[in-house]
Amino acid sequence: MYPILLSPILNLLLLLFFFYSLDATTSFWPNKETHEIQPKETHSVCSQTFACGRFENLSYPFTGGARPAHCGPPEFHISCVDDSPELTIMSLRYRVLELDPVHKNLRLVRSDLWNSTCTDKFANVTIKSEFFAYNENDDMELSIFYGCNSSTITPKPENWFPCNVNLPFNNSYYLIGTVPIDPIMGGVKCEIETTVPILKTAAAKLGANRSLFQEAIMEGFNVNYSSPYDVECAKCLHLKRGCGFDSHSSRAVCFCGDRVCDFSGTKFHSIRP
Template identity: 90%
Template sequence: MHPILLSPILNLLLLLFFFYSLDATPSFWPNKETHEIQPKETPSVCSQTFACGPLQGLSYPFTGGARPGHCGPPEFHISCVDDSPELTIMSLRYRILELNPVHKNLRLVRSDLWNSTCIDKLANVTIKSEFFASNENDDTEVSIFYGCNSSTITPKPENWFPCNVNLPFNDSYYLIGTFPIHPIMGDVNCEIETTVPILKTAAAKLGANRSQFQEEIMEGFNVNYTNPYDNECAKCLNVKGGCGFDSNSSRPVCFCGDRVCDISGEMIAIGNSAWFLRFVLALDSVTIKW
C-alpha cells in the first residue's frame, strides 16, 4: 500500500469552491433592526453623508438616514424625528441643536423639555460616559421640584410653575446655582427632585428674568463627545478604506470598496468560506492509505 497525497484533489476542490463563491451571497450580514448589515446592503453606503434638520453632511462616527447602523458605533445613531435630530444617551432622548465635528461638541436639550417644563421621565441628567461628557466650563445645573404641596400658598414665588406629572400636587419649582430660595418654600414638601444641565449664560439671563425658565432650558447645554475607536479607524486610511462598526464583536472594521478588509487591505473571509478553508487545510495535512 502506498500513501496517496490529497494535494491534487484539494486543488480541484479549491477551484470549484472559488467559482461557487462568486455566486454565493455572503451570510454574515446581520439584520438592520439590530444595527447590523442586511444581505442586500454593502459597506460602500458608509461613504455617504446624511442630513437632518439643521445638521448637514453628517458622517462617521454618526449614523442615520442614508448611513445605516453598521457605519458607526450604536452610541452615535441619530434619529430624525419630524426633521429634528435626536440622540439617545443613557436611555434619555436629546434634541441636537448644534454639532461641531471639529471641536467634537454637541448642544443638546432633553427632548421632553422642548416646549415644555414638565418632563416625561423623572430621571436626573448626568452625562458622563466613554463617549459623552458634559462641558463643565459652559454648563451648570438646575434643580426642578415636582409635586409640591403649595397649592394654598399665594402669591406664588417667581420660580414656581404648574405641572401635572401624575403626582398628588401640581405645583413645581426650580432652583439654579445660588438662586435664592423664596422664604415661603421653607414649608413646602415636594415629591420629586431632578437635575438638568443648563448653560451658564442661560442661567445668568434666568437670574435677571425668572419668568423665562422654559425659554432658557430650551437653549440646551454643551456636551463633548469622544470616539474611543478613532486610532483604530485611522488605520483604515492606510488602505484607502472607510471605517464602520461590527456590532457582533463591538469593534470597528475597515471597508475596502464593498468588502470588509483588514488594515493591510486583505479581504476578510466571510460566511461559510472560513470553515471551508479550515477544513481544506486540515485535509492537506493528512494522507490516506489503500
C-alpha cells in the same frame, strides 16, 4: 519549369483568407491572461454621509439615514424625527441643536422638555462616559421639583409654575445651581426632584428674569464627544476605506466594498447585520 504567376487580385484574396482563418482559429482558444477581468471594488456604504434637517454631510462616528447602523458605534446613532436630529444617551432622548465635528462638540436639549417645562420622565441627567461628557466651562445644573404641596406658600415665588404630570399636587418650582437650604421652601414637600443641565449664560439671564425658565432650557447645554475607536478608524480613512463598527466584537472595522477587511485592505468576511 517556369513559376506560376498569380494575378495581383488572386494574391490579395489569398492574403485575406489567411488572416480570416487565423482570427477564427484563435477565437476558439481564448487567452486566459487577457480575458480574466477583475471586478471593480464597490464603493463602501460606510464611506457615504447622511443629512438630517439643517445638518449635512454627517459621517463617522455618527450613523443614520442612508448611513447604516454598522458604520459607527451605537451610541452615535442619530434618529431624524420631523427633520430634527435626536440622540439617545443613557436612555433619554436629546434633540441636537448644534454639531461641531472639528471641535467634537454638541449642543443638546432633552426632547421631552422641548417646548414644555413639564415631563413624566423624572430621571436625573447623567452624561459622563467614554463617549460624552459635560462641558464644565459652559454648563451648570438646574434643579426642578414636581408635585409640590404649596398650600402654605402665599404668594407664590416667581420660580413656581403649574405642571400636571399625574402627581398628587400640580405645583412645581425650580432652583438654579445646587439645591440650597431654602427657609421658604423648608415646609414644602415635593414628590419628584430632577436635575437638568443648562448653559451658564442662560442661567445668568434666568437669574435676572425668572420668566425665562422655558427659554433657558431650550437653549440646551454643551457636551463634548469622543470615540475610543478613533485611532483604528484613522487607519481605515488613511487607506480610503469606510470605517464601521462590529457590534459582535465591539470594535472598529474597515469596510472594503461590502465586506469587512483588515487595516491593510485585505477582505476577510461579509457584513454581519
